[in-house]
Amino acid sequence: MPELLNRYGLQEALQDYARRMSNDQLDIDVQFLHYKSDLEKDRQLLVYRIIQELVNNAIKHASPKQIIIQVVEETDHYSITVEDDGDGFDIHQIKGNNSAGLYNIQSRVDFLKGKFSIQSEKQVGTSVEFIFKKILHDKNCDY
Template sequence: MRQNKELYNFSLDKERQNSKISILTAMLDGQEQERGRLARDLHDGLGGLLSTTKISLSQLTNKVDSPMKNDMQKSLLQLDTAVEELRRVAHNLMPDLLNRYGLEEALQDYAVRMSNVQLDIDVQFLHYSNQLTKDEQLLVYRVIQELVNNAIKHADPKQIIIQIVEEADYYTITVEDDGKGFDIDQVKGNHSAGLHNIQSRIDFLKGKFTIQSEKDVGTSVEIIFPKK
């Protein structure tokens, strides 16, 4: 009877895990489909409209007097900036490089696009053999994207270091910044959507993560998940 009870409990736990994974799969698939739809709408719809507007303004510029022409040239430059920003947003929503060339190329490109004069983002891959599945690569990309976005939004860092290390049986991902830091207990108590998204994706990878942060020093997030 004891043995049967243990087998029953084991079977019940396994069923709960399978149910949890199914729910996570449906949730993540839904999120990616919505991201893809938004990216297409932005690129094809709004992007096309901005490009058409730029062509119309360019044609008008040649027909107006010099004082007005300078103002229109400024408007054209602003349109160029808007188009570039739209492309950046659409690319972040659905990174084509990830599907074409894999995680390493996509993250290197992401780091270059997010870096600027005030912020340097460095990506390091150690012993990486590119054996992650497409789904795993997308999950890792989204987790890192969320962590970097959170750091930029809240910590005002000067440098962010992203490191992916492949070991014999597991992967380690570390994202460090030299920003403001924060109270970890307070952040966990807030149950933020960003933290929930990160936790959901790491659960899907069957991994775990830890956060270390010190005010005015920076934050380090370490994620470990097993190879399949």
């Protein structure tokens, strides 16, 4: 587990990751909306790893100039979007090929009991969104 994630949580770890990955040719922006940082550590790690895989895939395959990572906390779920302005691709071609990266993402999203979707257009970019429910704790329970 990345030390920043363990110590300070998802928000700080992702902002640090974005700073480290950004350079003169690539700007990575991270946005948190309504995030209260209540997400359990094991789930934070899964989200971090999914985002890391998506960013690495974009850099490796799409030559983006900008990547936007958005983490939104809603009443009963989290919604995370990773968008790039890179080369884009034909989604139908990628679904047939058993990409290790996509498999890793799908496995982690499944572990969160979530869903993910990909939209991509050649020469426009790619947007990946994954959504998963919060684990709601009963405030009246001691466990």
